[in-house]
Amino acid sequence: MTAMSLESSELGNGLDAAPIVARLSATPGIQRLPSPKLTLFVKRDVLPASLCAELMDRIDAVRRPSTIADPNGDSAFRTSETGDLPPDDPAVIDVERRIAMLTGLSAIHGEPIQGQRYAVGQEFKAHTDYFDLNGADYHRYCAVSGNRTWTVMLYLNTPEAGGATRFKAVDKIIQPEPGKLVAWSNRRADGSLNPATLHQAMKVRAGVKYVITKWYREQPWRG
Numbered sequence: 466m467t468a469m470s471l472e473s474s475e476l477g478n479g480l481d482a483a484p485i486v487a488r489l490s491a492t493p494g495i496q497r498l499p500s501p502k503l504t505l506f507v508k509r510d511v512l513p514a515s516l517c518a519e520l521m522d523r524i525d526a527v528r529r530p531s532t533i534a535d536p537n538g539d540s541a542f543r544t545s546e547t548g549d550l551p552p553d554d555p556a557v558i559d560v561e562r563r564i565a566m567l568t569g570l571s572a573i574h575g576e577p578i579q580g581q582r583y584a585v586g587q588e589f590k591a592h593t594d595y596f597d598l599n600g601a602d603y604h605r606y607c608a609v610s611g612n613r614t615w616t617v618m619l620y621l622n623t624p625e626a627g628g629a630t631r632f633k634a635v636d637k638i639i640q641p642e643p644g645k646l647v648a649w650s651n652r653r654a655d656g657s658l659n660p661a662t663l664h665q666a667m668k669v670r671a672g673v674k675y676v677i678t679k680w681y682r683e684q685p686w687r688g
């Protein structure tokens with residue numbers, strides 16, 4: 466197979482999941498969750514160890530306490546640290562390119578990559594990545610760029626214990642491994658928001674956990 470240019474990987478915003486699913490399904494070594502309820506893929510070794518290490522350094526340079534949209538009164542809901550990674554950094558450009566080539570999701574629809582760091586005891590309780598249509602902050606988060614379509618997440622390391630990602634509705638637990646990618650559609654086949662995407666970052670029990678996440682929007686991302 467000849468190398469595809471970045472341009473030819475531009476398959477849209479993912480609201481129509483079909484072209485993204487076709488591209489991911491054709492990727493050697495990828496696994497698809499065998500469930501009609503959730504479109505989710507896992508692929509190991511998407512990033513080399515050196516790039517994982519560089520990205521962990523970048524996260525350490527920008528991390529601050531995480532926030533959530535639509536706070537629900539539980540101050541312990543998301544206890545990790547978060548930071549937007551600098552888009553002009555060569556390590557960030559490299560990972561952006563790899564995500565675009567693998568998924569086909571169009572870069573213009575992507576939010577800037579975010580890093581997350583979880584220390585012992587930190588977690589992100591069960592949530593969906595899309596914004597609740599009835600949430601107080603829906604307009605603030607979605608008026609310009611629309612709601613989220615796909616989530617792409619990459620683990621950068623393996624904590625000594627804990628820190629898995631759990632999708633309760635489909636009984637799936639994914640263990641962190643450096644360079645392992647998880648990508649899922651936040652929608653059902655008809656484009657509606659899919660509550661079966663409910664997931665949580667389980668508490669880190671020993672060590673530390675680093676991930677990066679990239680979310681895609683219905684409209685081109687304009688903040």
Ligand SMILES: O=C(O)CCC(=O)C(=O)O
Pocket residue numbers: 581589594628629630664665666667676678
């Ligand atoms: O860290 C994880 O395993 C999940 C992170 C997550 O769900 C998020 O940042 O939205």
Ligand SMILES: [Fe+2]
Pocket residue numbers: 592593594664
């Ligand atoms: Fe999430």
